[in-house]
Amino acid sequence: MLASTTMLFVELALIRWAGANVVHLSYFSNFILLGSFLGIGVGFLIPATRGQWLTRWAPAPLALLVILVREYPVQVRQISGEVLYFTTVKTTGLPEWVTLPAIFLLTAVIMAGIGKITADLFRQLPSLDAYRYDLLGSISGSVSFALLSWLSAPSLVWGLLAASALLVLGGRRNTLRYGIPLTAMVAALFLETATSGISWSPYYKIQLKGSSSTTRSYLVSANGVPHQSIAPLPVLMREDSPYRQAYDQTPHNPHGRLLIIGAGNGNDVAVALAHGAERVDAVEIDPRLQQIGAQLHSARPYSDPRVHVHIDDGRAFLERTKTRYDLVVLALPDSLTLVAGASNLRLESYLFTREAFQAARDHLTPNGAFAMYNYYREPWLIDRFAGTLDDVYGHPPCMTLFQKNAAVLVAGMTKADQSCAQPWRPSGPVPAAASDDHPFPYLLHRGIPTLYLGALGAILLVTLLSVRLTGVRIRSTFRYADMFLLGAAFLLLETKNVIGFALYFGTTWLVNALVFIGVLLAVLAAVEVRRRLQRVNQLVLRLMLFGSLAAAWLVPPEAVLSLSFAGRLTAAIVLAFAPIFCANLIFSDRLALAQDPTAAFGANLLGALTGGALEYLALVTGYQALLLVVATLYLGAFLAMGVTGRRQSVPAAPAS
Numbered sequence: 001m002l003a004s005t006t007m008l009f010v011e012l013a014l015i016r017w018a019g020a021n022v023v024h025l026s027y028f029s030n031f032i033l034l035g036s037f038l039g040i041g042v043g044f045l046i047p048a049t050r051g052q053w054l055t056r057w058a059p060a061p062l063a064l065l066v067i068l069v070r071e072y073p074v075q076v077r078q079i080s081g082e083v084l085y086f087t088t089v090k091t092t093g094l095p096e097w098v099t100l101p102a103i104f105l106l107t108a109v110i111m112a113g114i115g116k117i118t119a120d121l122f123r124q125l126p127s128l129d130a131y132r133y134d135l136l137g138s139i140s141g142s143v144s145f146a147l148l149s150w151l152s153a154p155s156l157v158w159g160l161l162a163a164s165a166l167l168v169l170g171g172r173r174n175t176l177r178y179g180i181p182l183t184a185m186v187a188a189l190f191l192e193t194a195t196s197g198i199s200w201s202p203y204y205k206i207q208l209k210g211s212s213s214t215t216r217s218y219l220v221s222a223n224g225v226p227h228q229s230i231a232p233l234p235v236l237m238r239e240d241s242p243y244r245q246a247y248d249q250t251p252h253n254p255h256g257r258l259l260i261i262g263a264g265n266g267n268d269v270a271v272a273l274a275h276g277a278e279r280v281d282a283v284e285i286d287p288r289l290q291q292i293g294a295q296l297h298s299a300r301p302y303s304d305p306r307v308h309v310h311i312d313d314g315r316a317f318l319e320r321t322k323t324r325y326d327l328v329v330l331a332l333p334d335s336l337t338l339v340a341g342a343s344n345l346r347l348e349s350y351l352f353t354r355e356a357f358q359a360a361r362d363h364l365t366p367n368g369a370f371a372m373y374n375y376y377r378e379p380w381l382i383d384r385f386a387g388t389l390d391d392v393y394g395h396p397p398c399m400t401l402f403q404k405n406a407a408v409l410v411a412g413m414t415k416a417d418q419s420c421a422q423p424w425r426p427s428g429p430v431p432a433a434a435s436d437d438h439p440f441p442y443l444l445h446r447g448i449p450t451l452y453l454g455a456l457g458a459i460l461l462v463t464l465l466s467v468r469l470t471g472v473r474i475r476s477t478f479r480y481a482d483m484f485l486l487g488a489a490f491l492l493l494e495t496k497n498v499i500g501f502a503l504y505f506g507t508t509w510l511v512n513a514l515v516f517i518g519v520l521l522a523v524l525a526a527v528e529v530r531r532r533l534q535r536v537n538q539l540v541l542r543l544m545l546f547g548s549l550a551a552a553w554l555v556p557p558e559a560v561l562s563l564s565f566a567g568r569l570t571a572a573i574v575l576a577f578a579p580i581f582c583a584n585l586i587f588s589d590r591l592a593l594a595q596d597p598t599a600a601f602g603a604n605l606l607g608a609l610t611g612g613a614l615e616y617l618a619l620v621t622g623y624q625a626l627l628l629v630v631a632t633l634y635l636g637a638f639l640a641m642g643v644t645g646r647r648q649s650v651p652a653a654p655a656s
Helices: 002-021 023-027 030-045 052-056 059-071 096-122 127-150 155-171 175-194 242-248 267-274 287-296 314-320 354-362 379-393 450-469 474-505 509-531 538-554 557-561 565-593 597-621 626-649
Strands: 198-200 205-212 217-222 225-230 257-261 279-284 307-311 325-331 364-375 398-401 406-412
Touching: 002 030, 002 059, 002 096, 002 127, 002 155, 030 096, 030 450, 030 597, 052 096, 059 096, 059 155, 059 175, 096 127, 096 155, 096 450, 096 597, 127 155, 127 509, 127 565, 127 597, 155 175, 205 287, 217 287, 225 267, 225 287, 242 267, 242 325, 242 364, 242 406, 257 267, 257 314, 267 279, 267 325, 279 287, 279 314, 287 307, 314 354, 314 474, 354 364, 354 379, 364 379, 379 406, 450 597, 474 509, 474 557, 474 565, 474 597, 474 626, 509 565, 538 565, 538 626, 557 565, 565 597, 565 626, 597 626
Parallel strands: 257 279, 257 325, 279 307, 325 364
Antiparallel strands: 198 205, 205 217, 217 225, 364 406, 398 406
């Protein structure tokens, strides 16, 4: 149980920490996830009599990874015209083509060592008992890391906990091999934590720098990239400021009741108060960014009694609130990270869909207005958002351009509710609107960018080579092809559930953590039920699985969104966890009958890696269609089970 807790805790910590220090990984969070699945799968596939060097040297690659990232940071450049990354920081340190493969391989080796420790313990128990403790450990690891996120604990705390667990698991037999690298890792994390201005939110590593002591201006970097600036009110109110355009272009609007999504450090809130707002609902997803603004903004906007702060996802707040506003503002809501477990969904993706714009319109007063602004980087992205507003409001929005493709879009409920010299005119073909099913506003066309295809192809090739180099014959794993397919289907199903809950309840870290814990609890419940049954009817279980998948396919997301909070929660839980429960009853039954449960579990983990790669199909099909892929994978698994069962039922030849 401790080994499994450590395994998941280290995986989650690597995703957060590496993504905070290597900006590429902020946009490819499943890069670490896939490396982890590869490593754990290999650790379980290696026979008990082999690979002991992995356990003896388990902390060494972990220390090497931390030191490599600290000494040679790599930051992303915008070089793709197919998909946008929000940063202007150029590469530093080693080239990304060196650092990124090194990080992937080191992650795989790290997790292979911890996976090997876990697998050797796994073999000492009956398969379902071992799987039960593995799940309990996974739940413990998830809860522990969620608690640290809630407490905004620094990376040093993560490292100390991981080092302590590893010392208990293997350090007693390998004092120097464990003690030296773990000490080096903790020292590196101590230096990071001791750096002036560094703090951690549930989403970012934040660094605060003062840019002017006289004007009390500050710069806020997130994951090493300039993200926000705190400016005094006179600067924000200048005639050429994008902050005031929403008010200048709606002169007849009373601006009494406002909703600001992406309130951040409080710049937009200060401008709203300066324009006479009677009430401001300030929604910000990151508690640390709001806290910095409350402490340091010279206008003290968050101290004003007219301001009501909501630490929440903006789309989730829109779906819950019944209030109508004179003005709704999307204030620079671009994130520098993805939702963990959903490799292409960014924190703000559901704010920029057609359905989100419609939800904002539905919360406007009869003469209200909607405004959004940002540094959009590309003209086609401005056209996408402006075209969507044109469709939703029935007339072109006002558009004000600034440098570097910065734009302010303002749409009144009617043309009379907006006033501008120049309404929006498309610069070229207008890209289709993003939707709740295809929430990828920064993707120009439906398709998988070549950058992703290349990375995924390399990952799958490395997986095949790694399995072969460990001495495992790939052909010998074919007997567990069904377990492989079950793993691929399960991870796709889990991803679809994370996406669904992000839409229904927000892309916050807490919702994400609760979904993962809920998935693990559903799996544990299936194991507990299977342990108490002498036999299970596979046909009935398969019919229940496909029936629950069909229900999830047939119920549209908008139908769930239209329910009250209690009804939405009930529907989301049933639609998400019923297929998981049925699928894991089938999996538990198969694991209990496996001749080599540890190898079967390893094949299942490698299948999960493949499922993580298949998630990129959503860039083409949308997320709802992934359920069809899931159903196909489960059908393939059941066909493979039939073949395996027939092979195992053939009597062995008599000894000669």
